[in-house]
Amino acid sequence: AQSVSQHNHHVILSEAASLELGCNYSYGGTVNLFWYVQYPGQHLQLLLKYFSGDPLVKGIKGFEAEFIKSKFSFNLRKPSVQWSDTAEYFCAVNALRGFKTIFGAGTRLFVKA
Amino acid sequence: EPEVTQTPSHQVTQMGQEVILRCVPISNHLYFYWYRQILGQKVEFLVSFYNNEISEKSEIFDDQFSVERPDGSNFTLKIRSTKLEDSAMYFCASSATVGGYEQYFGPGTRLTVT
Numbered sequence: 001a002q003s004v005s006q007h008n009h010h011v012i013l014s015e016a017a018s019l020e021l022g023c024n025y026s027y028g029g030t031v032n033l034f035w036y037v038q039y040p041g042q043h044l045q046l047l048l049k050y051f052s053g054d055p056l057v058k059g060i061k062g063f064e065a066e067f068i069k070s071k072f073s074f075n076l077r078k079p080s081v082q083w084s085d086t087a088e089y090f091c092a093v094n095a096l097r098g099f100k101t102i103f104g105a106g107t108r109l110f111v112k113a
Numbered sequence: 114e115p116e117v118t119q120t121p122s123h124q125v126t127q128m129g130q131e132v133i134l135r136c137v138p139i140s141n142h143l144y145f146y147w148y149r150q151i152l153g154q155k156v157e158f159l160v161s162f163y164n165n166e167i168s169e170k171s172e173i174f175d176d177q178f179s180v181e182r183p184d185g186s187n188f189t190l191k192i193r194s195t196k197l198e199d200s201a202m203y204f205c206a207s208s209a210t211v212g213g214y215e216q217y218f219g220p221g222t223r224l225t226v227t
C-alpha cells in the first residue's frame with residue numbers, strides 16, 4: 001500500500017535559517033509527488049510538484065524539492081525562511097494513473113521573527 | 114484564477130442527523146474528490162468520482178457516505194447519520210485528469226457533530 005512518511009512533526013527555526021523537511025514514500029510504481037502548504041486558517045495550497053524530468057523542482061515562495069528515486073525521497077528545502085513561512089507542510093503522492101492522493105502526517109513549521 | 118469553492122464553511126449538526134456538504138469544482142475538471150482531516154491528524158482520502166460514478170473509495174467511505182453530482186457544477190458529499198467521530202474538516206478537490214495533474218483543493222467545510 002502507498003504511504004508517505006514525514007520525518008519531523010514540529011520544526012522551529014529563526015528567520016533566515018535554512019529549512020529542510022524530509023519526506024519518504026512507499027510505492028512500487030511511477031508516482032507524482034507534491035508538497036502542499038496550509039497557512040493558519042487557510043486551505044491547502046500547492047507549493048510544488050514533480051511528475052518527471054529534472055529531479056530538482058522549484059516552487060513558489062523560494063521553495064524547492066529534490067526527488068531521489070533510489071531513496072524514495074522528496075525533501076523540501078528553502079535556503080532562508082521568513083516569519084510568513086509559518087505553516088503546516090504536507091508531502092503527498094499519487095500514482096501515475098491513480099485517483100487518490102496520499103498525504104503525510106504534516107510538519108508544523110514555526111519561524112521566530 | 115479558477116478555484117474550488119465549498120459551502121458551508123462551518124456546519125454544526127447533532128449526532129444522527131444527515132448533512133450534505135457542497136462543492137463547486139473547477140469548471141473544466143473531470144475528476145472530483147473528497148478528503149477529510151480530523152483535527153490534528155493527516156489528510157485522508159475518502160472517495161473519487163468520475164463520469165458520474167465512484168472510481169475509488171477508501172475504507173472510511175462506508176455506507177453512511179454518498180456522493181453525487183446533481184447538476185453540471187455541484188459535487189456533494191452526504192453523511193446519512195452523523196457520528197461524533199465524523200467531526201473533521203472536509204476538503205473537496207478536483208483535477209483535470211487522473212494522476213499526472215495536481216488536485217486543486219477547496220477551502221474546506223468544518224463539520225462539528227455534537
